[in-house]
Amino acid sequence: MHSNEPWRKAYYILLVILLVMLLQLKGGTWAWAFNILDKTWNIRWVYVLLLSFIMAQLLTPLAIRLAWYFNILDYPNERKLHGSPVPRIGGLAIFVSVLAATVRNYQFSSELTWLIVGGSIIYALGFIDDIHPLTSTLRLSVQLVACLAVIKGGILITVIPYFWPFSHFLRIAVTVVWLIGMANAINFLDGIDGLVSGMIAISALLFFAIAWPTRQSYLAYLVIAMAGACIGFLPYNWKPAKTFMGDASATFLGFMIAGTAVMGSWTYKNAMVAVATPLLILGIPIFDMIYTTVSRFKNHQVRTFREWLEYTGRDHFHHRLINIKLSEQHTVLFIWMLNLCLGLGAVVIRDTNTMHSILVLTQSVMILLIIAVLMISGRQVSR
Numbered sequence: 001m002h003s004n005e006p007w008r009k010a011y012y013i014l015l016v017i018l019l020v021m022l023l024q025l026k027g028g029t030w031a032w033a034f035n036i037l038d039k040t041w042n043i044r045w046v047y048v049l050l051l052s053f054i055m056a057q058l059l060t061p062l063a064i065r066l067a068w069y070f071n072i073l074d075y076p077n078e079r080k081l082h083g084s085p086v087p088r089i090g091g092l093a094i095f096v097s098v099l100a101a102t103v104r105n106y107q108f109s110s111e112l113t114w115l116i117v118g119g120s121i122i123y124a125l126g127f128i129d130d131i132h133p134l135t136s137t138l139r140l141s142v143q144l145v146a147c148l149a150v151i152k153g154g155i156l157i158t159v160i161p162y163f164w165p166f167s168h169f170l171r172i173a174v175t176v177v178w179l180i181g182m183a184n185a186i187n188f189l190d191g192i193d194g195l196v197s198g199m200i201a202i203s204a205l206l207f208f209a210i211a212w213p214t215r216q217s218y219l220a221y222l223v224i225a226m227a228g229a230c231i232g233f234l235p236y237n238w239k240p241a242k243t244f245m246g247d248a249s250a251t252f253l254g255f256m257i258a259g260t261a262v263m264g265s266w267t268y269k270n271a272m273v274a275v276a277t278p279l280l281i282l283g284i285p286i287f288d289m290i291y292t293t294v295s296r297f298k299n300h301q302v303r304t305f306r307e308w309l310e311y312t313g314r315d316h317f318h319h320r321l322i323n324i325k326l327s328e329q330h331t332v333l334f335i336w337m338l339n340l341c342l343g344l345g346a347v348v349i350r351d352t353n354t355m356h357s358i359l360v361l362t363q364s365v366m367i368l369l370i371i372a373v374l375m376i377s378g379r380q381v382s383r
Helices: 005-023 031-040 044-069 092-104 110-131 136-152 167-189 195-211 217-237 246-263 271-281 283-298 305-310 317-323 328-349 354-382
Strands: none
Touching: 005 044, 044 092, 044 217, 092 110, 092 217, 092 246, 110 136, 110 217, 110 246, 136 167, 136 246, 136 305, 167 195, 167 246, 167 283, 195 217, 195 246, 195 271, 195 328, 217 246, 246 271, 271 283, 271 328, 271 354, 283 305, 283 317, 283 328, 283 354, 317 328, 317 354, 328 354
């Protein structure tokens, strides 16, 4: 037995006890504690955060054992960075934790309900694909169904003026492109240990920092559940990873964070801020998606939309940083810091005037230009 094994067992026992306490908070012995969090201190979100974190900590080891038992493993190849098989459905713990914490909180709106339905469709699709690869056409078709479910719930990008011709259909089209694009952009970035789980945690916390003070409670509870689940999963996903989240959880998280970006109200007086807020918080996956797409078509690596969906390569931002001799851990930390820098700009511009908003956006564009230089440098080094 390893020297730290007794401590690990004690830790898990403590987590189980805390989980039982949390599950009783709304009518059991420990209801007084929930009343303090909710009514006295007005920090009900702490309950959701703790619940999702503890569940992810407890469920991830079970998902790892399940993956080994059923041989659902990610085997190394020439384009992957790991050198031995790794369980690939650890993200099941994230999905269950987010879902359970949100449902247990009993705080729903039509938008939130349909976003969870759409996200569940995305996860189910990805889970099947992780076990038995599906065609890109089938994946795209099911993702479209998930998008339509979300739109049915009232989550729709409204930046297009209503007086434009076919404005409603354009809004639907832009919403579908945004949701599917972000789901796949986050999945494409999931190529290095800990990167996506940390990025989603940071992005979710940034959205929470805006949503909670502005009384967007449904949105705030959802993103704090996502943050807690990702933080709980991260220790198992940090290099050397004991498990990967898999395409299922990566696309689920990307879809959900994209849905919250549309669902939220980011300003009441400045349309530019309303658009810029989610773009800043999610700037890195957006930029990585656009850059790699343009690069692949320009270099004739892909020629059709179907080839683009199926193409896998080592040309993403994290690959380029590794090419310029950053370690995997330093690459993850570097991208996390960039994510935080851009996202803090979104928090700051909410209450600024137009000129200050333009200055913050200009700064963010300059940061993205620095990223572009790093990606070009990484490409040249890899040749």
